[in-house]
Amino acid sequence: MELQAQEGRLIAAVGLGRVLVATAVPVERDAVAQVFPDRGGVEVIAAGVGPALAAASTASALTAAALRGEPYGLVVSAGIGGGFQPEAPVGSLVVADGIVAADLGAETADGFLPVTELGFGTVLHEPPADLVRWAADSAGARTGAVLTVSTVTGTAVRAAALRERHPTALAEAMEGFGVAEAAAAQGVPVLEIRAISNPVGPRDRAAWRIGDALAALTEGFGKLAPVLESWNRHDS
Numbered sequence: 001m002e003l004q005a006q007e008g009r010l011i012a013a014v015g016l017g018r019v020l021v022a023t024a025v026p027v028e029r030d031a032v033a034q035v036f037p038d039r040g041g042v043e044v045i046a047a048g049v050g051p052a053l054a055a056a057s058t059a060s061a062l063t064a065a066a067l068r069g070e071p072y073g074l075v076v077s078a079g080i081g082g083g084f085q086p087e088a089p090v091g092s093l094v095v096a097d098g099i100v101a102a103d104l105g106a107e108t109a110d111g112f113l114p115v116t117e118l119g120f121g122t123v124l125h126e127p128p129a130d131l132v133r134w135a136a137d138s139a140g141a142r143t144g145a146v147l148t149v150s151t152v153t154g155t156a157v158r159a160a161a162l163r164e165r166h167p168t169a170l171a172e173a174m175e176g177f178g179v180a181e182a183a184a185a186q187g188v189p190v191l192e193i194r195a196i197s198n199p200v201g202p203r204d205r206a207a208w209r210i211g212d213a214l215a216a217l218t219e220g221f222g223k224l225a226p227v228l229e230s231w232n233r234h235d236s
């Protein structure tokens, strides 16, 4: 579909409202915020590292905006992340077509059981497919599952186990599922966009390319900015 027509349809589909981008740390926030110097209805916060603090911070921001009568129409979890190789090389962008809680469950003698198989909660949030398609096409990103973990993968064995359980996984990070839970609780659509800083696997800080990933994050949001800003322009 012609990108402009798709963008117009997207804005109509998800309604009008401001956009909240939640990163983990200030350096990621600044990499995104520089794309919106006059804000233009896009608010970027450093929500904290890990799913719990990211969820709490996102929920607070969504609630405060709603109470002010300026509800957000879209939440984006964004930042650097690990990439499953070779599909998500360092410096590439990934847009989540599934936001997965990858270590929320129980370890058993027969392996890991997600909470859903224990009869509780959820382990998957699926962003609106047309939003995912638009964001990926606009930003030149790959689409696949992004896994949220509380413990960063540090071995090839762990990476292989995650990939076997989630064969469409392209990236691993620590906040997306928390941000998605907070968005879902208030009926706000969510996206997750990750710039790959390192391979998922054996711990090797020398292999990290955080600067390259932050540059890719800025470039990717630069391509999304016209539509993200228009989420709010119709309101004014």
Ligand SMILES: O=C(O)c1cccc(C(=O)CC[C@H]2O[C@@H](n3cnc4c(=O)[nH]cnc43)[C@H](O)[C@@H]2O)c1
Pocket: 024, 025, 049, 050, 079, 080, 081, 082, 083, 149, 152, 153, 172, 173, 174, 175, 197, 198, 199, 200, 203, 204, 205
């Ligand atoms: O010290 C280490 O070995 C180490 C390895 C991987 C990640 C970290 C972090 O402190 C990550 C914190 C931060 O960055 C995101 N991130 C980036 N790469 C990954 C990854 O491979 N797996 C999970 N998270 C990653 C994450 O979202 C956090 O916000 C330290």
